[in-house]
Amino acid sequence: MKGFCHNQGQVCTAGTRLLVEDSIADEFVSMLATRVASLSVGDPQDPSTDLGPLIDERQADRVRGFIDRARKDGARILPASNGAAATQLLPTFVHPVLVVGLAHDHEVFQEEIFGPVLSVITFASAEEAVALANGTTYGLANGVWTRDIRRAMKVAHSLRSGMVWINDVLSSPNALPFGGARGSGYGREKGSEGSTSSPSSR
Incomplete structure (x- = not known):
């Protein structure tokens, strides 16, 4: 919900x-x-x-x-x-x-x-689910729900999005890089990646 x-x-x-x-x-x-x-x-x-x-x-x-x-x-x-x-x-x-x-x-x-x-x-099948999930131009976030953690990790690594939650949604702690892939933008906010993606080195 x-x-x-x-x-x-x-x-x-x-x-x-x-x-x-x-x-x-x-x-x-x-x-x-x-x-x-x-x-x-x-x-x-x-x-x-x-x-x-x-x-x-x-x-x-x-x-x-x-x-x-x-x-x-x-x-x-x-x-x-x-x-x-x-x-x-x-x-x-x-x-x-x-x-x-x-x-x-x-x-x-x-x-x-x-x-x-x-x-x-x-x-x-899991393969069909991955194809459906990836079948869009966007790729900000996905969630995987299952009792099988090995299956969850396998599916998560197949999803073309910037973030994947497992048995959760919308959580975004400050240490976790936030950002998308494909039509959902590039770069990251927050986390160590967020602090290095924008500044210019001198």
Whole structure:
């Protein structure tokens, strides 16, 4: 949940693509949709609120555009009730949704949405998962979730991104270099690499 709902999904390292193994996909997506439906969207100053507004109405409209186009292209939008609920709030609010059933080349899987939208796609093998994860022009961060640490490390080393979390998301201690690969930029912030990537030697 934290991966795509933290700060309403307005995080450059937000986990907006979810790859789920075929054998558990139906059950996992059902459980996740139930959890998403339970989230409270509203006043960020209310302690019971899980998600507040997006930065402005323009961005909220952009996010809703991704959702509407995905629905038009045949995706299942889960939970279905969140589409109707969004109309009861101010224009800057967008309820979190899962987008299920589209191919990996669809824009919701390829673009940085910057909103509470999680695209779900299934895979049959670790090799396919890596190919799907790498099948984009961007490469800032990935996360690998498994009980098999050897498998996690093997997959992590195959991912073409600047950062890879294992059984975690969004953690970024100061000692850890932060930065992407490919379309997600170059160079590093923080850590020893961050202190040497910008200065000029004399």
